[in-house]
Amino acid sequence: MSTSDDPRERWRQLARAELSGADPDTLVHCLPSGIEARPLYTAEDLAGLEHLGSVPGEYPYVRGVRATMYAGRPWTLRQYAGFSTPEDTNAFFRRALAAGQRGLSVAFDLPTHRGYDADDPAVRGDVGKAGVAVSSVEDMTIVFDGIPLGEVSVSMTMNGAVLPVLAAFIVTAEEQGVSRAQLSGTIQNDILKEFMVRNTYIYPPAPSMRIVADVMEFVSRHMPRFNSISISGYHMQEAGASAELELGYTLADGLEYLEAAVARGLDVDAVARSMSFFFGIGMDFFGEIAKLRAARLLWATLVRERFAPRDPRSLLLRTHCQTSGVSLTAQDPLNNVVRTTLEALAAVLGGTQSLHTNAYDEALALPSDRSARIARNTQLILQHETGIVGVVDPLGGSYFVERLTHELATRARAVIAEVDALGGMTRAIERRVPQRRIERAAAERQARIERGTDIVVGVNAFRAPEEPEVELRVIDTASVVRTQTERLAVLRARRDPARVAAALEALVRGAEGSENLLELAIEAMRARATVGEVSAALARVFGRHEERAMTTTGVFTEHYRDDPEFAALVERTARFVEEHGRRPRILIAKLGQDGHDRGAKVIAGGLADVGFDVELGPLFMSPLDVAKHALESDVHCVGVSTQAGAHLTLVPELVEALDRVGARGVRVVVGGIVPERDRAVLRERGVAAVFGPGSSIVEIARMLLDLLEATPEGLAP
């Protein structure tokens, strides 16, 4: 055997021998992020990579934003949490701080996100479900009772209702005796991704962008230790975006915000320093490490190219990371501890500034005390037991990781170039280009899992013989609503109505003009206006934004092309038409304030591919609206997609509403995040079937057809 000078050729020969003569190219494979990887990387792969050679803490920061990184100070352990009432949340925060957590991160419930008070009848089912209900300064004061806001940094996931909520936080600190200049933390304030994937917006895009800029302006002027925005790729990844899409669109969002701030005359150095990022970290271990490195590299390069700041700190991409929620499985949930650990390790090796690790039961409910402790301990173990904090960017120089960093940066650049060509991110979103790309990626991933092309342990392979019992947190919505309603009643009785009215009037005038709205919102919250009142005052000028657009069909038809089961289902729907005179017709509905519609869209597209006539309902509908829709369209079945825990309230209301409007025969099924013990309750209340998060299109379609063939008629005779 001849020895070549080219190490790659030498390896190919060795590999061919091991593969009994097969070409080593057969080992080229796709990473979960969709990027192709070869089985071996060598020094040759580093040739021509421009980003090599820098040290941590210097441009282009690919190796880290600080010279000493975790060797000097480990990442901040920051767990995202919010539980129903301000009291529960406060107790949880205090325990977390005592248990070694370094920063707080508040999860608000959906009514707060959408600018409704907890006593608003329209949002009853969602109060306290996916986070804490905060309607006033009083609520915020309880959340932070006994927590020194001058010392603990606080991150708040708030976008739609950013003005009243951040205002309430500032007033709470004020009343604790802490000035706004002393506050440290982050406000998410990232509205573009809400229009793209998460749907917890309130106003149309243009006034929403103005609010973002008002907040950026105020924070960069008055709150030097606070991040005025957290540009989030996390939710794009959750909605199904690939690594390059997440990276490209997140940085494009960042550029759009910076542009908006500079356009209103702010100094780029003042603003850029207060911007931070937020990425999701999934199971593509090396891909995620490379993504964070590429993010720093690209951001520094792009900001320098486009804004030429004087201060090098303006080029730093500082980021929070969260382990992936969609990678968690409802089946065999303790496996999620392992997934989260690996994802956390990737985030750390990628050089994150702070980290949230998910609790293993989060595919089922808000975390229990036990699961929350394990999640926190995952990070503590990484920090204290593994020894990985002592060396900066330990994977720097890895042939594979450096090459992957370069590839991801190049691909994300192409995504950004496309956005530029469309006239920036706002225009791109208006034309639904990012939404379509992400929806397509999501449907493809789902189809790959269902076909078994992508393995998920415990879901489509290696299933547990029986599902272990997991203890879950239960939320008593009725009691949360009662407590919050009483507190609001007291507040409304005690405050000075004239002062409130004047403050709200000033907000309306400010919205019509160009005054800084955060300044005005602070005065309104100080006067004890509520989150709902401030949001409504602004809606008088801006209007409320309602939108919903179509999803992709054809993806499942493509992936299941040779699948006999799928073909049998298509045939069954065709037979259904012959027997009943029309196709099986289903309405896929979202109830309440839950805007997570990836699941609903994927299912809708999949069922249409099987041959159903599928209607997608608008977002934010009441049970009565959905019943009216089902009635007028004479559907056989309503499928409710639920992600936010309001199902126990809203689904029985829907069953009653259907009955009341005269659509008694319409079957109701539920899909999404529904804990085992709720299933029996739902069935008792008239729900025909419940599908968990792991259900495939084939399973769902088959069960629906079984159900509808047994009782095919939509309306009762």
Place this chain on the structure above:
Amino acid sequence: MRLDPSALAEGVRSGNRAALARAITLVESRLAAHVEAAERVLELLFPHTGRALRLGITGPPGAGKSTLVDALGLHAIEQGHRVGVLAIDPTSERTGGSLLGDRTRMGRLAARDEAFVRPSPSGGVAGGLGPRTREAMIVLEAGGYDVIVVESVGVGQGEIAITDVVDVVLVLLLSGAGDALQGMKRGLLEHADLVAFTKADGARRAEAQAARDELASLFTWLRPDGTPVLTVSALSGDGVPELWSELGRRKEALTRSGALDERRRRQRRAWLSDALEQQLLARYLSDPDLARRKQELEAEVERGALLPPVAARRLLPS
């Protein structure tokens, strides 16, 4: 489906929403047993129709049709009308299923008691209406809806076209998308009684107004009858009342000149032709003897031993 045509017709007439929904299902059904019952229901309802404003809204994808129906429908309700909407979505040719999403952009209108919104699959070529759109319109009109809106993509080619079923055709275009030119090429503007450039708000406003002026001046040469061209924004509401009154004026003008009568006569003739075609097809396709003989010939056709048109002629009675 338990069927009592007179009870169902009575239910529709009394404005019972469930009866209305069920009646539309019935007239859309392809089952032979349903077809006859559907005809009886329609016979009972037909005398109670003819007075509503039948409005067709069409335009290329992305022009904002559903969103405008939402705004326009709400405006009509404020003027005291009851609005029935039939939104036609194309059907997937591969599996026959459809994704019906128009109602997602009509959330405000659909929630109103004075509105009835029913999406329907086209069941065929994109751009066409559903095979039973006319029948569904009769049900809605007899059910007390005095504004009937039919929304679809394009004006349709080959199948039933929107111009075959409505009094007034409103074509929506988006400025800056080359829509006007494309629309002309595709015959979209040929059938327009009214044209509006949508999303005329914010940064798009000036662009929409420029597009309107351009098309209007083109129309002075091409359409001497003075087809109005407007701008409208469903988001801000600007132009919605003007559009609504212009639609009313158009219908009035058509009525006065006798053109509406002529249009409706032509539509009934077209309906007869379409119904005849549908019934002929149904009669032959449901014949078990024909199905059997077709199966026999299929093997030869598959092999290429027999030319399909020749085989088809052999199957039909001479």
